[in-house]
Amino acid sequence: MAAYFSIFLVLVTLVTGIIWALDAWLLAPKRRARLALAEAQGELPEPAKAQMLQEPAFVETAKSIFPVIAFVMILRSFLYEPFQIPSGSMMPTLLVGDFILVEKFAYGLKDPVWRTKMISTGEPKRGDIIVFKYPKDESIDYIKRVVGLPGDRIIYRNKQLYIQEACQQQSPCPEPRLVARTEVNRGEFSLDGVPQIRYREQLGDVTHDILIDPARGEPTAFYFRDGDLPAGEFVVPQGEYFAMGDNRDNSTDSRFWGFVPEKNLVGRAVCIWISFEFDRKPDDFLPTWIPTGVRFNRVGGLQ
Structure with a gap:
């Protein structure tokens, strides 16, 4: 659309x-x-x-x-282009009902029809929240966080994230590094009655929060298989990126369908300009798409 x-x-x-x-x-x-x-x-x-x-x-x-x-x-x-958050895959950073602004010139100026890059203005950094064309269906816009840069080895095992950064100039390469995280709380968010664990994660220079569902197993059988690598290991090709949702157990992301090509990038999410609550039930008098309130405390920049 x-x-x-x-x-x-x-x-x-x-x-x-x-x-x-x-x-x-x-x-x-x-x-x-x-x-x-x-x-x-x-x-x-x-x-x-x-x-x-x-x-x-x-x-x-x-x-x-x-x-x-x-x-x-x-x-x-x-x-800048406005986008509405349609799902909870980026919780707790982004909630359903958040309206965000995406900086279109962050990764290059592209023509609006064929999306050919005319001027290069930068590249995604680890931790950036990006909007991109879903590689399996480019008519759909996705929003995720950049975890892996070109040349990185990404390992996601037992719900822990490891990154071995690209090391063309180093020999031997350093071992994969566990991405540090600390628990913030349990129960602030729940799914099907299960309290979610909220962690604070340090991803590059970006500190952000993620959610882990302790009741869900790791669906390694559905992971995208990168060559002969074990399930849950990925080497990011040149010119592509590995993106994940902050709601780790409720996000369909690069773990399942692969990498984000540079040509699919739309821009970088920079702020929430308004946030609405939608708490109506299907049998309410007013339609469910009419907001029930405004979350002014959510307005502001993103990290």
């Missing part, structure tokens, strides 16, 4: 811009020439002059729409 909307914006901007230009360079001079010819034949009343100079309705509409649509297209395509 987001891709179709981008194409729609480009088409409307192009059509209205062409109409405006054609009127300025072709139609408006013809209207003025007709007025000058009519005035040469005799004095015209002001209403008649105004009528002869009046723009056609389609031109007037295009000229009123073009600046607004062009501004929205530039803002959304190259600067």
